Amino acid sequence: MIQTQLYIDGQWQSPVDQGTRAIVSPADESVIAQAAEATRADARLAIAAARRAFDGPWRQTTIRERAKLLNKIAELIDRDADKLARLESLNTGKTLTESRTDMGDIAATFRYFAGLVASESGAVNEAPHHVISRTLREPVGVCGLITPWNYPLLQAAWKIAPALGAGNTVVIKPSNLTPLTTHHFTQLIAELDLPPGVFNLVTGGAEVGAELAESLDVDLVSFTGGAFAGESIMKAATGNFKRIGLELGGKNPNIVFADADLDAAVDYALNAAFFHAGQVCSAGSRLMVEDSIYDAFIGLLAERLPRIVIGNGFHGETQMGPVQSAQQHEKILGMVQAGIAEGARLVHGGKRPAGDVYKQGYWLEPTLLADVTADMKIAKEEIFGPVITAERFRSEEEALRAANDTPYGLAAAVWTRDLDKANRMSRALRFGTVWVNDYHPYFPEAPWGGYKASGIGRELARIGLDEYTELKHSYINLAPKAMGWFGA
Ligand code: NAD
Numbered sequence: 001m002i003q004t005q006l007y008i009d010g011q012w013q014s015p016v017d018q019g020t021r022a023i024v025s026p027a028d029e030s031v032i033a034q035a036a037e038a039t040r041a042d043a044r045l046a047i048a049a050a051r052r053a054f055d056g057p058w059r060q061t062t063i064r065e066r067a068k069l070l071n072k073i074a075e076l077i078d079r080d081a082d083k084l085a086r087l088e089s090l091n092t093g094k095t096l097t098e099s100r101t102d103m104g105d106i107a108a109t110f111r112y113f114a115g116l117v118a119s120e121s122g123a124v125n126e127a128p129h130h131v132i133s134r135t136l137r138e139p140v141g142v143c144g145l146i147t148p149w150n151y152p153l154l155q156a157a158w159k160i161a162p163a164l165g166a167g168n169t170v171v172i173k174p175s176n177l178t179p180l181t182t183h184h185f186t187q188l189i190a191e192l193d194l195p196p197g198v199f200n201l202v203t204g205g206a207e208v209g210a211e212l213a214e215s216l217d218v219d220l221v222s223f224t225g226g227a228f229a230g231e232s233i234m235k236a237a238t239g240n241f242k243r244i245g246l247e248l249g250g251k252n253p254n255i256v257f258a259d260a261d262l263d264a265a266v267d268y269a270l271n272a273a274f275f276h277a278g279q280v281c282s283a284g285s286r287l288m289v290e291d292s293i294y295d296a297f298i299g300l301l302a303e304r305l306p307r308i309v310i311g312n313g314f315h316g317e318t319q320m321g322p323v324q325s326a327q328q329h330e331k332i333l334g335m336v337q338a339g340i341a342e343g344a345r346l347v348h349g350g351k352r353p354a355g356d357v358y359k360q361g362y363w364l365e366p367t368l369l370a371d372v373t374a375d376m377k378i379a380k381e382e383i384f385g386p387v388i389t390a391e392r393f394r395s396e397e398e399a400l401r402a403a404n405d406t407p408y409g410l411a412a413a414v415w416t417r418d419l420d421k422a423n424r425m426s427r428a429l430r431f432g433t434v435w436v437n438d439y440h441p442y443f444p445e446a447p448w449g450g451y452k453a454s455g456i457g458r459e460l461a462r463i464g465l466d467e468y469t470e471l472k473h474s475y476i477n478l479a480p481k482a483m484g485w486f487g488a
Helices: 040-055 063-079 081-092 096-118 152-165 180-190 206-214 227-239 262-278 291-307 326-341 396-404 419-428 461-466
Strands: 006-008 011-013 020-024 031-036 123-125 131-139 142-146 169-173 199-201 220-224 243-247 253-256 286-290 345-348 367-372 387-393 411-415 433-436 469-477
Touching: 006 040, 006 180, 031 081, 031 180, 040 142, 040 169, 040 199, 040 206, 063 081, 063 096, 063 152, 063 180, 081 096, 081 152, 081 180, 096 152, 096 461, 142 152, 142 206, 152 169, 152 180, 152 220, 152 461, 169 206, 180 199, 206 220, 206 227, 220 227, 227 243, 253 262, 253 396, 262 286, 262 291, 262 387, 262 411, 286 291, 286 396, 291 345, 291 367, 291 387, 326 367, 326 387, 387 396, 396 419, 411 419, 419 433
Parallel strands: 142 169, 142 220, 169 199, 220 243, 253 286, 253 411, 286 387, 367 387, 411 433
Antiparallel strands: 006 011, 006 199, 020 031, 123 131, 131 469, 345 367
8 A cells, every 4th residue: 555755854754643645546446545644734844944945055056957957857757657657547547548648748848847947048138338237037936836636747747847947946735636646756856866845745635735825935836726726826825925827727619610620520529528538627528510510520429429448547448537536426427417407418428337347436428418508507617527518600700709708718629621710710719729620739838828717827838937937137237436416
């Protein structure tokens, strides 16, 4: 049985009140680990350690040293990629293929930020000859990083790499449902020669996250999760006006025009919605199809759905694993029922699959609800499970209006062979990412984040590093002379 501990000030330790939490496999509900469950008291110790480390020698590290550190972390991720992928699948239920992809992306994230940090040198500004004026980027300070359960280590990497690369110190709090890969990652950090307190791990629930958001000793909080927690973090951050980054939920339209490549659009509609059982912030669960091909499209999806192989993520043939928790399972089924009650037509799924292996664990059939209209709750709220809701539209204007009519703005996709229409749509859709004739790809070089209620700020890309820095104007007068302005 895996036992995890907290990592504070360079030491592995138990929580102050010795709390533990059983970590459960979503595939069969067996207990797979006992994780340290921290409280506010542990968070305070970690914050104090991070503060001391930030105010100490860590500030003197050079960009070259920090770039080398990020590259070293990438090497360790590569070395332990198989172990990490297995832990991620065990804890989240996602297929091993998906977890292996995550680990590759994580190493790439560290390497990308290593390159970016190494290229960071500030700027010398035009100024009079006796003045040196420079624009410098400096670390923000102590960073509280709070991550969700769907992409535990990937989301952590998007925050840790730029935070450490920019010279900050870190307290990370993963979701208390899925702490295992972040714990293993911390073991990799412990192999390195970092000053105590630069990197701290505090596993626990909302109260630990709330302490990070409230503490006057934390300078920045970067949070990925739901809108509810995001709102309370934003309010808590006003105590010292700390910097905040929020990556929140989405309600992401996948819009298929009649002139699209139908084979590809059907295939990607499934991928958009059922990747990691739909538990993806950018999942394309809101399918919108042009009227003239709508019935055919639903027919093609209906043929494919019963063939999706649901099963344990460790089995090679599995295409879709379980959802994360009993709470999610119940919430998703409730949303499906709410949709049916509002008039949606259940084409497939909407229940636990039949068979003994699916009796334990949080299993759901891939689900298709057709004839959904834009005013229904299931077309507006994030479902975060393996459910496609399908709406019909009659014109480009109608599709655009309905797609933008959501408080969220994370990601959208458009399927068409008409490049002019593709360009018009991708400009007019108010979402942080708009794919045309594709779904899901992202690169460390490109920004990730949402418009509107999908969040504040961006991760990845140069802006994903800049968010962990303060800008300073350094002005040095080399030849000061009296001005005689006042009372001379
Ligand atoms: P959640 O909001 O319940 O929890 C996220 C993290 O915040 C966890 O570590 C949790 O313990 C902590 N937390 C909860 N309440 C808190 C509070 N009041 N103060 C401080 N911390 C608190 O979200 P979740 O259920 O773990 O994740 C699912 C959500 O995350 C979905 O809405 C999904 O769309 C979103 N998400 C967004 C992105 C993105 O990039 N935009 C990526 C992944 C997930």
